[in-house]
Each structure stands twice: as structure tokens, then as C-alpha cells.
Amino acid sequence: EVQLVESGGGLVQPGGSLRLSCAASGFTFSSYYMHWVRQAPGKGPVWVSRINSDGTSTTYADSVKGRFTISRDNAKNTVYLQMNSLRAEDTAVYYCAWFGGGNPYWGQGTLVTVSS
Amino acid sequence: DIVMTQSPDSLAVSLGERATINCKSSQSVLYSSNNKNSLVWYQQKPGQPPKVLIYWASTRESGVPDRFSGSGSGTDFTLTISSLQAEDVAVYYCQQYYNIPLTFGGGTKVEIK
Numbered sequence: 001e002v003q004l005v006e007s008g009g010g011l012v013q014p015g016g017s018l019r020l021s022c023a024a025s026g027f028t029f030s031s032y033y034m035h036w037v038r039q040a041p042g043k044g045p046v047w048v049s050r051i052n053s054d055g056t057s058t059t060y061a062d063s064v065k066g067r068f069t070i071s072r073d074n075a076k077n078t079v080y081l082q083m084n085s086l087r088a089e090d091t092a093v094y095y096c097a098w099f100g101g102g103n104p105y106w107g108q109g110t111l112v113t114v115s116s
Numbered sequence: 117d118i119v120m121t122q123s124p125d126s127l128a129v130s131l132g133e134r135a136t137i138n139c140k141s142s143q144s145v146l147y148s149s150n151n152k153n154s155l156v157w158y159q160q161k162p163g164q165p166p167k168v169l170i171y172w173a174s175t176r177e178s179g180v181p182d183r184f185s186g187s188g189s190g191t192d193f194t195l196t197i198s199s200l201q202a203e204d205v206a207v208y209y210c211q212q213y214y215n216i217p218l219t220f221g222g223g224t225k226v227e228i229k
Binding site for chain 1: 152154156165166168171172175177209211213216217218219220221222223
């Protein structure tokens, strides 16, 4: 059974940093791209970032480029999202997602609140 | 970026009646390599993550009731709920995974009339 479990969310002040983690199981993690998607309160989901299978290639949404860094540890079956210079508009539930063989899997999400 | 346009924004349907949601992409999401459309439909209820209903535009996810069906190809897609049940009240999203950035429709809120 595929499982994606996010952690690391919380309340942070504007300008602060957080690192999110997503522990994956139930599939050959090291063979696949992984994604982060976020959803602000009352809004639709928005794609944030993607990393390739060996971690050598990353892509970001314009809204987070230069502030967020995606990485992975294939030995730990974990993907990370380092978030720096956080803004109020980064407040959202952050989900990791795997698109596998075409059918998507999402985790339960972790809430990030940026507020003073 | 591929723009996904959903319609309508909201929909009120009587119990047992059909609900139809449309999704249009600004360019084709048909993979020539496998002749499949990279289009997924989600259902989202308050406080829950999006739940996959349909992927590859028309493949029902395991465990999803057969009253949910997806159709369409290229740029025009439809999610149909053949007989609306009370538990189907939710927001529905389409999303393309043809290329990056992954993009979502604006959502359709389905309610009981």
C-alpha cells in the first residue's frame, strides 16, 4: 500500500524558515519523481515543486523560486521542502504527491501558517 | 503553462439526478506515446486532502463508486456523477499532469438542490 506522510509544518513568523518532510512507502521511491503541492485556505491546489528520481533536477513554481528548495534522500525514502523567507501568502496545507504510473497519490498534508 | 478551465463554478442537483462537470485545457494533454490523456479528477471534502476519483481521464480509481465516470480527450473532459448521493457533496477539481507546472481547474462545488 502506498503511503505518503508529511511532517514539519507549524506556525512561523514572516521571514522565517521551515523544513517539511514526506516519508514514502509502498513503492520503489528511488525510481520516481516526487512533487509538492500546496493549498491555501479556501483555495484550490497549486503545484509548488518537483524533483527527479536521483535528485539531480528540480523545478519550482515562480512564486517560490529562490526561496524554497526541494531535495530527497533515497536511502530514507524521504523528500524534503526547505522553505526560507516565508511570507503570509505561503500559508497553506502542503502535500507531497507521487504520480507513479499515472494514478496520483497524495499524503494527508501538513499545515504551514506564516503569521506574526 | 497549461490553463485548466472548469465549468460551472457551482452546481446544485437533486438527489438521484445526474451531475456533469466540464474541464477544458488550453492545449492537448494526450500523450502520443501511450495514447492516454494525462487528466485526473479529484473530490475534496472540507478538512480532507483531495481524493483521486478518475485518472488517465477515464480510469476509475479502485474503490470509487461506478456512478462516477470520466470522459473526453485532447482538450475537453467531463466528470459525470450518474445519480447524485448526499455523500457526493464536495468540491471537484480537474488537473493535468502532461507537463510542468502541474495545473488545476478552479473547482466546482456540488450541492444538493
